[in-house]
Structure formats: structure tokens, C-alpha cells
Amino acid sequence: MRDGHCIATIHAEMNALLYCAKEGISVRGAKAYVTHFPCLNCTKSLIQAGIKKIYYRNAYRVDDYAIELLEKNNIEYVEKRSLDNSIDDLDILYMTRIQKERFFSDNQYTRLKDSYVLNREKLANAKKDLAILHPLPRVNEIDKDVDDDPRALYFQQVKCGMYARMALIIKLLEANNA
Numbered sequence: 001m002r003d004g005h006c007i008a009t010i011h012a013e014m015n016a017l018l019y020c021a022k023e024g025i026s027v028r029g030a031k032a033y034v035t036h037f038p039c040l041n042c043t044k045s046l047i048q049a050g051i052k053k054i055y056y057r058n059a060y061r062v063d064d065y066a067i068e069l070l071e072k073n074n075i076e077y078v079e080k081r082s083l084d085n086s087i088d089d090l091d092i093l094y095m096t097r098i099q100k101e102r103f104f105s106d107n108q109y110t111r112l113k114d115s116y117v118l119n120r121e122k123l124a125n126a127k128k129d130l131a132i133l134h135p136l137p138r139v140n141e142i143d144k145d146v147d148d149d150p151r152a153l154y155f156q157q158v159k160c161g162m163y164a165r166m167a168l169i170i171k172l173l174e175a176n177n178a
């Protein structure tokens with residue numbers, strides 16, 4: 001440990017930047033989404049790689065000098081804790097059901113299952129051209145009162161999916177118009 005941060009491992013931010021470097025992907029002007037506020041070293045690397053905005057979930061051991069560097073470089077850093085205070089930023093909201101079968105305990109599932117329910121009220125500040133998608137079927141994560149909203153595109157999405165599958169099946173069977 002150094003300054004309260006683990007230095008035995010490569011942090012997720014560095015891992016992501018190095019992966020992009022290896023694959024030749026430029027992150028200039030990109031946004032970074034992290035669970036915890038980046039440590040000083042990661043902050044410096046993110047700045048140098050050209051990241052323009054950082055979203056973080058937890059204000060974990062925030063380094064004053066990291067903040068100073070972000071401000072000097074005009075990089076925005078925004079705490080986002082839930083769907084409610086992120087929704088106004090989104091262009092596309094891809095919902096899926098909370099996958100009960102992947103939880104280790106019923107407790108964990110019960111605690112989380114209603115955290116991400118979308119309803120009309122939450123859409124109040126969303127963009128006018130937001131696209132709400134979902135592979136369907138849903139459990140309760142999208143309230144039925146959202147279905148009439150012009151931004152709800154999930155029925156159209158599954159309809160397009162059906163045509164795409166029909167085309168694939170025809171192609172696979174090499175069928176003609178007959």
C-alpha cells in the first residue's frame with residue numbers, strides 16, 4: 001500500500017489505457033467510466049492519454065492534487081451514483097433484466113432488483129431523442145407506463161430482430177421466393 005492505494009496490481013484505468021494502446025485505439029477526447037475516483041497515478045495517465053471527462057461512482061480517497069490536475073487541464077469529473085442522475089446524459093439506454101441466476105444469494109438479488117427500474121418519472125430529464133432499448137422479455141425493470149413514450153424503441157427493436165432472424169434462416173436454407 002502507498003498513500004492508501006494498493007500498488008501491487010495494475011489499476012483498471014491503466015489496464016484500459018494499455019489495452020487501447022496495444023490495440024491502437026485512440027482515447028483522445030473519450031469519456032472514462034470508473035467505479036472509484038482514480039488515484040493520482042491513474043489521473044495523470046488519463047489526462048495524458050487525452051481523456052476529457054471522468055464519471056465515477058464512489059468518491060474513494062480523492063487526492064487533492066489529482067483534483068487540481070484535472071481542473072488545470074479542464075477535465076470534468078462527475079459523480080454518478082444511479083440511473084436517476086445519469087439519465088439526462090444518455091443517448092441510448094440499453095436495459096436488461098437483473099439476472100437473478102447470476103447472484104450468489106437471494107439477499108443480494110432482493111437488495112438490487114428494484115434499483116434500476118425505469119419509469120415515466122425518471123425520463124423527465126432525459127434527452128428528447130434518447131433511444132430506450134431492451135432485448136425483451138422484461139421482468140419489472142421497465143414500467144409499462146414507458147411503453148407509450150416515443151423514445152421506447154424496444155418493440156421495434158424485437159420486430160427488427162425477428163426480420164433479421166427470418167433473413168438469416170432463409171439464407172441458411174438457401175430458399176428462394178417459392
Ligand SMILES: [Zn+2]
Pocket residue numbers: 011012013038039040041042043
Ligand atoms: Zn489508480
